Amino acid sequence: MSQTVDRALSILPLLAQGPADLGQVADRLGVHKSTALRLLRTLHEHGLVYRQQDQRYRLGARLFALAQEAVENLDVREIAHPHLAALNNECGHTVHLAVYEENEVEVLYIDKVESRYPVRMYSRIGKPVAITVAAVAKLLLADLPEAERRTIAEKLDYPTYTSRSTPNAAAFLKELALVREQGWATDLGGHEESINCVAAPVRGADGRVVAAMSVSAPNVVVTAEELLTLLPLVRRTADAISREYSGNTPPKEARA
Amino acid sequence: MSQTVDRALSILPLLAQGPADLGQVADRLGVHKSTALRLLRTLHEHGLVYRQQDQRYRLGARLFALAQEAVENLDVREIAHPHLAALNNECGHTVHLAVYEENEVEVLYIDKVESRYPVRMYSRIGKPVAITVAAVAKLLLADLPEAERRTIAEKLDYPTYTSRSTPNAAAFLKELALVREQGWATDLGGHEESINCVAAPVRGADGRVVAAMSVSAPNVVVTAEELLTLLPLVRRTADAISREYSGNTPPKEARA
DNA sequence: CGTCAAGTTGCAGCATGTGCAACGACCATT
DNA sequence: AATGGTCGTTGCACATGCTGCAACTTGACG
Structure with a gap:
């Protein structure tokens, strides 16, 4: 229902398959690199995505903590x-x-x-x-x-x-x-x-x-x-x- | 960096504290109910949020699956x-x-x-x-x-x-x-x-x-x-x- | 039956996200 | 050392799609 959020969330399962760099994310989302960058940055600020040293992105540890709390509910x-x-x-x-x-x-x-x-x-x-x-x-x-x-x-x-x-x-x-x-x-x-x-x-x-x-x-x-x-x-x-x-x-x- | 995504992601830690209804989410985000509704719907479609029978929202099982895949990487x-x-x-x-x-x-x-x-x-x-x-x-x-x-x-x-x-x-x-x-x-x-x-x-x-x-x-x-x-x-x-x-x-x- | 609360929908306006193009950093290659 | 190429980053003008409002629906309660 919300395009921006929809795109951002689509990144998560994508990264779950393994680390990916900016270009790959942009391609698989079908958006411009700059768009993907902004989405990734937002995800990063919330800790859902982590940037490793080779600058590729992967899922972040915060996801863990959330899943942990989810299961406790x-x-x-x-x-x-x-x-x-x-x-x-x-x-x-x-x-x-x-x-x-x-x-x-x-x-x-x-x-x-x-x-x-x-x-x-x-x-x-x-x-x-x-x-x-x-x-x-x-x-x-x-x-x-x-x-x-x-x-x-x-x-x-x-x-x-x-x-x-x-x-x-x-x-x-x-x-x-x-x-x-x-x-x-x-x-x-x-x-x-x-x-x-x-x-x-x-x-x-x-x-x-x-x-x-x-x-x-x-x-x-x-x-x-x-x-x-x-x-x-x-x-x-x-x-x-x-x-x-x-x-x-x-x-x-x-x-x- | 992206307002919409930022707001949507802010819902997750909020729900991690326990189930909440639409009004509560809207209040704590500081946005109109209809806005909160659209964000929650998007989260729901991605399985990150689950709607229980009393219509309150809680974190969804998909978070699990994601964290699971993340940990394996x-x-x-x-x-x-x-x-x-x-x-x-x-x-x-x-x-x-x-x-x-x-x-x-x-x-x-x-x-x-x-x-x-x-x-x-x-x-x-x-x-x-x-x-x-x-x-x-x-x-x-x-x-x-x-x-x-x-x-x-x-x-x-x-x-x-x-x-x-x-x-x-x-x-x-x-x-x-x-x-x-x-x-x-x-x-x-x-x-x-x-x-x-x-x-x-x-x-x-x-x-x-x-x-x-x-x-x-x-x-x-x-x-x-x-x-x-x-x-x-x-x-x-x-x-x-x-x-x-x-x-x-x-x-x-x-x-x- | 009427009132109230909570969720939902459609819409007009404009804030916000978008893609483009240009820049800079880095690497590999010659 | 110089050059070409790739990849991430930035600023900007445009219009997309997000926002809040107000009206409608639904259900609970007395």
Whole structure:
């Protein structure tokens, strides 16, 4: 809606792919160098962009601080974390929490608990999920009104990660209908051949799905059948989170 | 430099303090509601801002994704991490990595390895460091040209966290001179009474300090004297990171 | 049913952002 | 050392697109 701001903000994802110099930024924005310069300067003053010694620009550290504060405002995550950790403790597998935000066509992981190497745990948080195959993505999209589901399904690409990846919009919509009905979802080798997931939804007080959680494990550790036996446990955990989340309905300033 | 973008970006730190509605945003920006609306809409389209059901705005998940990609491009962190983990493995204490970015008056932790509860490890990453007392902050600031050091020292506040906190600009500058000369730094109960740290700098190819790392431990585990015996180990680790970081001098597209 | 508060829209005026062209700094090449 | 080229930077005239106003819509409350 605002051209100037729109252009300025378009620089951020551009720089996220790697450092770029003034000329490159101007080219990819389709504006004059002097225009790009002014935009970059403004971003720089706010610390969102950093200029390294070779004069190329990259994303700045302030972005960090903001993202940090943003996540602290996500109450679902805060409430869910102990439950995720407990679940991980019980079954030993990787546990994910993901959300979908309206007009984005992305589902993002916002938390992850890994069994083996907890040190690297946050390496994937914030990364977009493979939206057409991931169990958590199916749950989040399945909850949308049908019209919206259809619109999105047609906008998406359907990459063939494996032979079991969702092939097209029709198949995806069918899968969403199934997921919506049964209240849980799976991804059996649809993203990586040897990885399976089971997932369950977290619901707010109004019954709408606000987040989704999943347990993932490679074939070599447990078979798909074995993983499915964890479904009741996963659903129980998700329900517990839902209860706690919608119980404290006013999540802010609630001091009984 | 660009009024519109400047205003739009000012909304972000404002929302970082917590959700706000249109009127509040307009007030705090000092602009008309319709102007604020257009800015917020633009931010929303880029996913930096999210509109919750009560129509109030908050920071969006896209910030995450961006910060995530940004951190992956921060090569220091990538190179340093295995060294930090090894050091942690050897001594068992908490290990930090921090950077300082030019025109900000902030030092930020960009990595952390904790001994006891690695699961919560990233909770502090991205948070600003207590700049007047932290050992890593001293190292990063001590490397700046004298004029800049003085300017910054005078801009800072000197909160009295404990009786041993740096009291004022003069004391801080003196400490920076010492740190600069000896090439390492400590914080002995300056931030929290019972916590001590020793830190060493990571240098780039040109010799400038690009990051700083520290080992922290509470009094009850090891005394300050015992912690100081780790200094050689810390310095060796930092030097190893420096070598690796400046060795692969062209960190991008370097395929021999 | 009426009042009030908060969000939204269309519009006229002009502040502000835009692209151009010229300048300066730096590097590589001869 | 001189020259040509690339890239970042600056000042300026123009008109684009941003701004604030005022009127309209929506929803909550009594």
